[in-house]
Amino acid sequence: MESKKKNRWFIFNQSCVICQRHSPDSVCHHCQQELPWSGPSCYRCAIGLDITVPRSLCQDCRALPPHFDHCHAAFEYRFPVNQLLKRAKHLAGANVLRTLARCLASSLLEQPQNWPDALVPVPLHQARQLKRGFNQAELIAKQLSTQLGIPLLAERLVRQTPTFSQAKLSARARRANLHSSFSLQRALPRHIALIDDVMTTGSTANTISEYLKSTGVERVDVWVIARTPTPRQM
Numbered sequence: 737m738e739s740k741k742k743n744r745w746f747i748f749n750q751s752c753v754i755c756q757r758h759s760p761d762s763v764c765h766h767c768q769q770e771l772p773w774s775g776p777s778c779y780r781c782a783i784g785l786d787i788t789v790p791r792s793l794c795q796d797c798r799a800l801p802p803h804f805d806h807c808h809a810a811f812e813y814r815f816p817v818n819q820l821l822k823r824a825k826h827l828a829g830a831n832v833l834r835t836l837a838r839c840l841a842s843s844l845l846e847q848p849q850n851w852p853d854a855l856v857p858v859p860l861h862q863a864r865q866l867k868r869g870f871n872q873a874e875l876i877a878k879q880l881s882t883q884l885g886i887p888l889l890a891e892r893l894v895r896q897t898p899t900f901s902q903a904k905l906s907a908r909a910r911r912a913n914l915h916s917s918f919s920l921q922r923a924l925p926r927h928i929a930l931i932d933d934v935m936t937t938g939s940t941a942n943t944i945s946e947y948l949k950s951t952g953v954e955r956v957d958v959w960v961i962a963r964t965p966t967p968r969q970m
Contacts, residue, residue: 753823753832754816761838762831763820768839772812774963781938782807782963802938803945804930804956808847809963810840813934817962821933824872833872833933836961837879844884844959852957853925854887855880858932858940859895859918876961877931886929892922893944918944920951927955936964 751757752764759765776785778794781802785792793801811817820836823829857873874890881888896919928948930941935958945956 761835763835772814774809782809802942804941804958807958809960810843811962813962813964833875834879837876841880841883852927852929854889854928856893856928859893861895873932924953929957929959932960934962935960
């Protein structure tokens, strides 16, 4: 009984991290509406486009298609989403991440989908996960699994070697950094959705997708909270 009282007190007194209004969510409904939701985008890599034709591809994906088949991002990686996701790298920001994951789920439900058989979070190396305390991609995937009713396969794909932080690397350096970094513990279904918080160059998703397809996976979708715009779109 005491525990339930504490939980009700916490929910009632929780404030939106943006506007500080009382809210049951870490980002209130009003502020969620004001976030930089994604507009028309490339069907393959989710980069913003000026056209609204379904399944349109950007010039890069037409010239050199990535190994994944489709990417969906709820938001553009702009303020305040970029700051919210940086906050969510720490355990204290996990509630923010759950709220953004619910936004991702709602944006997926608004569009026709070829729904995957399972969700697979991008793994962290064990040492980094122990240091951080949780894997943000897995937390997002758990929320999506609950809301969408899609099985979560969190332990099958592992990062077997530690890699340097991707944040300040070029696309070419990211590819080299990721080479031979992943392994599969058990087979996956033919169609999976790979879950992560942000897509920047797409190197991580592309490397994992290439590897998974070499193991028998036929289709890889990528679902992320946010997609980084190109410099001309900033």
